[in-house]
Amino acid sequence: MTANPWVRPYVLTGGRTRGRRHLLVHTLVSGRGYDAAFAARLLPEARALYDRVHTHGESVAELSAHCGVSLGVTRVLLADLAAGDRVLIAAEHTSPYDPRVLERVIDGLRELA
Amino acid sequence: MVYASSPDLPPTRRTSVKLVVAGGFGVGKTTLVEAISEIPAVNTEAWMTQAAKTVDPLAPDGGGGGDGKTTTTVAMDFGRVTLASDLVLYLFGTPGQDRFWPMWDDLCRGASGALVLVDTRRLDVSFAAVNYFENDSDVPFTVAVNLFEGRQTHPLPDIRDALQLDPAVPLTTCDARDRGSVVAALTGTLGHTLDRTAGSGAPRIRGGPAAEPVHPMTPSTR
Numbered sequence: 266m267t268a269n270p271w272v273r274p275y276v277l278t279g280g281r282t283r284g285r286r287h288l289l290v291h292t293l294v295s296g297r298g299y300d301a302a303f304a305a306r307l308l309p310e311a312r313a314l315y316d317r318v319h320t321h322g323e324s325v326a327e328l329s330a331h332c333g334v335s336l337g338v339t340r341v342l343l344a345d346l347a348a349g350d351r352v353l354i355a356a357e358h359t360s361p362y363d364p365r366v367l368e369r370v371i372d373g374l375r376e377l378a
Numbered sequence: 379m380v381y382a383s384s385p386d387l388p389p390t391r392r393t394s395v396k397l398v399v400a401g402g403f404g405v406g407k408t409t410l411v412e413a414i415s416e417i418p419a420v421n422t423e424a425w426m427t428q429a430a431k432t433v434d435p436l437a438p439d440g441g442g443g444g445d446g447k448t449t450t451t452v453a454m455d456f457g458r459v460t461l462a463s464d465l466v467l468y469l470f471g472t473p474g475q476d477r478f479w480p481m482w483d484d485l486c487r488g489a490s491g492a493l494v495l496v497d498t499r500r501l502d503v504s505f506a507a508v509n510y511f512e513n514d515s516d517v518p519f520t521v522a523v524n525l526f527e528g529r530q531t532h533p534l535p536d537i538r539d540a541l542q543l544d545p546a547v548p549l550t551t552c553d554a555r556d557r558g559s560v561v562a563a564l565t566g567t568l569g570h571t572l573d574r575t576a577g578s579g580a581p582r583i584r585g586g587p588a589a590e591p592v593h594p595m596t597p598s599t600r
Contacts, residue, residue, distance in 0.1 A: 291468040326470070327458070370461060370467055373462060
């Protein structure tokens, strides 16, 4: 926590340690129309995440690292933003074992070798 | 700076895949991630705050005091490989300290596979990682011997014996500094996942919220 080092993380989230949905560390998040007036009303941590989401399509872990907001707090704040239709979260219900996706990853990696 | 993962493409049309790189402290996890990542391995200090039921509150670096809540700083690092405009691979290294099991569970949730790195000079530091994936996780995994000097010092069957590794778990060698070698190891892990999960035998994600269909049975095309 760089923005508010003296505040315990759960204060920022109203005591919640779980969001409305459970975001995985590699779940992708992106913006859906930047609203400057909305951004101005956000607490610094939520503001940093909201701003970053609208310039970079990134994973939850990247957003956490780049904004200096702990992973747990990042998850709760992003889930809140998504619940208010302020950010888009990639579908989490897809299987990590989808053979079509895994075969594309294998092919893509081989092109890098 | 060009960001290959285009923010213009809504995330609903992009897919991210995660592989976990595990092993004891100093076995080359970060080196392996850096050999292939398009970004410098991000070393982030993720803070876990939770009731002190799983983390020893009296651990020397555990912090938190005796108030029943423990805030623990766990360094984890990760890298990213953009494979197509709609497909991103993330590599997550496990925290070096084996006792952060909640973090391991979190990292492994939704992972497509895990690669456990071992160092033949210090096999014991990777025992915990092998045990974790054999007993406590359903994520398919393979094991790779990191060739620190670029050459193999022990025959693989001997290493398999020393690790008491299940015969069904692939064991290979890998030079964590070499991109081609890392690609071979990672594609081996993904190939093992495809073998393990083909047909009806798809493992369930351990620890996923029960209410969420995190792993719907997708019809196999293989």
